[in-house]
Amino acid sequence: MFRLLRRMRRDERGQAMVIGAVAMLVLAVSVMASVSIGHGVYEKIKLQDAADAQAYSIAVKEARAYNFLAYTNRAMVVHYSAMLTVMSYVSHAVYLDQTLRSAASVLKYIPVIGAVFAAVEAALKFWKSAVEVVSRVLIPILTGLNIALWLAQEAMLYSTLLDLVTSDGNTVIQGTDPKAQVGVAMTHGTGGGNPGLSVLRAVTSTNYSNLKNFLHPLDDGPHSSGSVDLSDPTGTGTRSKLLRDNKLSDPDMAKYRLLMGNLANAVRRRWTAEGEGPVLIGRRWNLGLCLALFQVRIAKTADSQIKSFHEDFENNRKDQLYAADDIQIRVRPACFIGRWRTVFQLRFRAAADAQGGFHQEFGRRKTDDHHDWTGITPFVTSDPSFIRPWQYHFGYPCNVTVLSKDMGAVSGANNAPFQMKNLSENAFMKNVSGRIDAEGEIVGDGFLDMTWKYVGGYRMANGDFDDDADHFRQTTGGMMAIAVGRAVYHRPGEWKEEPNFFNPLWTARLAPVKTHWEDSAMRLMIREWDLSAGWFRNAFNY
Incomplete structure (x- = not known):
């Protein structure tokens, strides 16, 4: 008996099983934690890719719109130059008619060489009549083309405005991350998932700020410090006055007439x-x-x-x-x-x-010889801001995209991924000295919960941080991504010039969020960005 007990006490067989069981548990927890963390990182990367894609897509649309304005404005300049050339031919033809043709009409009676002067007289008479007819036909046609180009500019502005609105079902976002959702801050107050231009009525939405940033480089667009006129967001009404009024004393019309006239000259x-x-x-x-x-x-x-x-x-x-x-x-x-x-x-x-x-x-x-011309027609031009350029970025339009994803952070959500509730309830993983949440569960430093239930900040029994944490979870579903796109004006090489709508040099790029959007602006548009909120500050210490 004693011999058996001594042998069993000295027997080392079975130790590997105990160590293996403990190791397998640790390994299983590590694998699950790695998978859960990896899944979260993957979902975050996908969401950020979708936000970057949408921000860059908007910047591309803005750059294309501005380049279209530049191309059409250059076409108008060419048309005005052609009109000037036609009138130069008319003036020159009048000169030839009153000098050389008048002299030829007398010299044609000289014997022998008179036939030559008669031919010169006939040729100059035909030339004067021809340029007169061409001028009276060509000038109205070119004027009509300029009006058509201006209408195309206005159509481009309004169509681009619709394209800039980020809403649910966006093809760029869904094509990059089907699980991505448009953040509440994008369309807040518009009353729908596909708001269109109704976002102009929601002055606190990110969509509104994006549209305003696209419009404020326009000469008659909204100012950076002002608001968008709902009845005429692009300033079409102001530009259209050139077609019916003539007040050079009015600076709104003088700037267009003098600018285009100087460029054509x-x-x-x-x-x-x-x-x-x-x-x-x-x-x-x-x-x-x-x-x-x-x-x-x-x-x-x-x-x-x-x-x-x-x-x-x-x-x-x-x-x-x-x-x-x-x-x-x-x-x-x-x-x-x-x-x-x-x-x-x-x-x-x-x-x-x-x-x-x-x-x-x-x-x-x-x-009076009936050379009718209605004058310089409307066109869209720019007003780049060089006041506080680091804040307004020289008139470059910036856009913000805010996306979220439902990761099961909302209380009662049924689609929480990678739940480890059974492991988290084991006694050895609990810290009895931890905090008690609203559901009576212990939330200690050793609490293992790989769900997204407490994303954005924990909830204590006394209710601290409850409102902000719940707001973050309700508006984001547990995950949020922000991206900024910018349409910039750049001529390759060392050439530098002010941004304008006459050279098609606009291109798109992504921009750092912090370098453009100051805290005050971000707090106005996105409540989740408020760095002074307790939930944001403590979320990193959870």
């Missing part, structure tokens, strides 16, 4: 802007003659430009396509000595404007 060809060409038939030339008693100079000058007039000028001519071909004869008493004095000049000019335009063929006399 800046891209003129040299022949259109100041003229060039051979003597007699060109738009600009000089002839000098030094005689015994005096010196003579005949100067041919040219000019073509878009002019904008005050509403009180000559019966309100508004904007004008102006072209001039002038001849001036000057003399001075001795060669290379003395002052020049003008003794004779002729003005050959043509203009198109809202009063029918005119021809000026002799001196100062103007004749």
